[in-house]
């Protein structure tokens with residue numbers, strides 16, 4: 001049997017080699033023709049070529065101007081010594097600080113805004129909270145004034161801490177509302193509610209903004225979440241509001257030069273990936289990724305920081 005096979009192979013070996021070489025030639029020619037755009041069978045095309053673009057659903061966004069902004073000020077912050085807040089608003093505003101605000105009372109007040117009574121002034125918030133807080137202080141903020149406001153519970157109130165976890169009171173709730181009635185017709189966003197953790201003897205996690213809500217004149221409430229982007233330029237955070245937009249204004253974005261796409265290092269960053277909120281790629285690189293290049297999270301949706309140019 002083996003002898004017959006060897007003899008057969010010896011007799012037909014030239015034909016066998018010719019067939020192998022011809023087949024190799026045909027495959028190579030098909031691949032080369034494919035590179036130059038000639039129509040060749042699909043199985044010879046590169047697998048990557050056929051999947052070079054992926055389409056991630058575009059999240060529809062609405063641009064709104066947010067007149068409010070608040071950051072924690074410099075210096076130490078604790079319940080006994082108080083905390084410095086640094087508001088920066090486009091219009092004259094009133095900053096209301098509610099120390100030891102009851103969690104349930106704040107939720108109820110926010111529900112009130114969504115249902116019937118719009119909370120557009122400091123007085124509205126005072127009434128909606130029904131005095132379910134320990135101490136209240138207000139500051140008048142001039143437009144674009146970055147002066148720090150120091151708020152503190154008076155020593156005679158004797159509130160060293162807000163008890164063990166889980167808590168029924170937020171340490172501090174800051175509310176920004178527009179000071180002038182006429183200005184409330186200029187903006188869709190009428191109030192900014194900022195819940196702040198302030199350390200005390202029972203829970204000494206450093207002071208930070210826990211979450212923020214924006215209230216609109218139509219009775220909607222949206223959570224304001226940060227975007228994560230390159231530390232170059234003006235910093236790590238920019239506001240993403242609801243179906244909203246960066247609250248720093250469009251001009252800042254277009255003038256930035258240091259925000260290069262992390263993939264091609266060439267075009268400007270213009271895409272925010274969701275749900276991870278990394279703003280790190282340009283429009284054309286977005287077409288090639290289904291995972292975030294920073295954190296590898298699967299990208300469910302994305303939106304543009306500026307109107308997208310057709311590519």
Ligand SMILES: [Zn+2]
Nearest residue numbers: 261264282285
């Ligand atoms: Zn790019």
Ligand SMILES: [Zn+2]
Nearest residue numbers: 276278292295
């Ligand atoms: Zn990410």
